[in-house]
Amino acid sequence: MNNLMFKDAEFAIMQHNSSPAFIRSVGHFKLKKADPSSWWSNADFCELFWCLDGKGYFEKDDRRYLFRPGDIWYYPRGSRHCFYPVEDFLHYRWFTIQGSMAQALFESVNLPPGLSYGGNCPENLFAELEMGIKNSTKIQRMQLLAKGFEILCHAAAGAKQKHQRLNYLRRAQLIMENDFSNPDLNILQLAGILHINRVQLSREFKSHFGVTISEYLRNLRLQKSLQLLRSTNMTLEAIAAACGYSSADYLGKVIKNTTGELTNFHRNYNIPQSEKKAEIQ
Numbered sequence: 001m002n003n004l005m006f007k008d009a010e011f012a013i014m015q016h017n018s019s020p021a022f023i024r025s026v027g028h029f030k031l032k033k034a035d036p037s038s039w040w041s042n043a044d045f046c047e048l049f050w051c052l053d054g055k056g057y058f059e060k061d062d063r064r065y066l067f068r069p070g071d072i073w074y075y076p077r078g079s080r081h082c083f084y085p086v087e088d089f090l091h092y093r094w095f096t097i098q099g100s101m102a103q104a105l106f107e108s109v110n111l112p113p114g115l116s117y118g119g120n121c122p123e124n125l126f127a128e129l130e131m132g133i134k135n136s137t138k139i140q141r142m143q144l145l146a147k148g149f150e151i152l153c154h155a156a157a158g159a160k161q162k163h164q165r166l167n168y169l170r171r172a173q174l175i176m177e178n179d180f181s182n183p184d185l186n187i188l189q190l191a192g193i194l195h196i197n198r199v200q201l202s203r204e205f206k207s208h209f210g211v212t213i214s215e216y217l218r219n220l221r222l223q224k225s226l227q228l229l230r231s232t233n234m235t236l237e238a239i240a241a242a243c244g245y246s247s248a249d250y251l252g253k254v255i256k257n258t259t260g261e262l263t264n265f266h267r268n269y270n271i272p273q274s275e276k277k278a279e280i281q
Contacts, residue, residue, distance in 0.1 A: 005032045005089065010133045012141075020101035023144045026129040030054075030091040034084035041080050045098040046106055048155065049073040049083070050121040056090035058083040058115065065115045067092075072118035072155045074111055077103050093126045097148055105149055109156035119158030125151050168194050169208050172201065173216075180220050183244045187213045222258060225251060229266040236263055 009027035024045050029038075030053075049058075049072060056067040059082040067073055067083070067090070075081055084090070097105060125147055132144045172190050179185050190213065191198040205213050225243045228234055236248040245251040252263050259266070 021099035024096040024098040026095040032089045039081045045096045046102045047075045047096045049094045051092045053091040054089040055086045076113045118155040122154045
């Protein structure tokens, strides 16, 4: 996508009517700089933003939150709106719902105020809102509201999927932290325990934590080994067994290759025998 900036918005013909909830406006913006004309100090409507590309900041309760592709932001009725691009640009779609029951629609799908993850934006639904927002009959407005509610359901489903993803990634992390002494523990065993495809687990873990599962487990075992070397009088053989290494020789090679020092270098001989703990914290 090029760097052309644009603003495209459509508003309902009947801005003030007796409907308990109706689609008030919809837009498709790509901004290179802050646009205060889009901000509100005390909006009487609910607004949903869906990031397509670029990055931005949204402000809430004197804090700012990074808004990236796939993210959604929800401002409830009465909110102060403040958001702006960072780096090159911010590209997003948005729509608003007005009326006494507008906020109840967001609550009905358990979409919390502020930042959430929505996944792929249903741009076809936003386009349908743009095409139909000038409709004036009550039935047409209700049909349009149904499209808006469908967008909310997509947003809530994406947030739920990310929550589930974070749950199994955290479980993988906890399993490694609790069972790193098992020399057979690896990504295949983790995938089997979690009932998740190995490739998916590997990809998602690297994306979230910035390291592979093998790297995480290797670093965990090394740090636990160094901790025991420095705080206990356990033999190298015992430390190797406690940290999932096949032998003391192999552990010694890992420590030498990683730190550049022999294992004796990491021993703290100044710790009194009575204070040395032969256990893993």
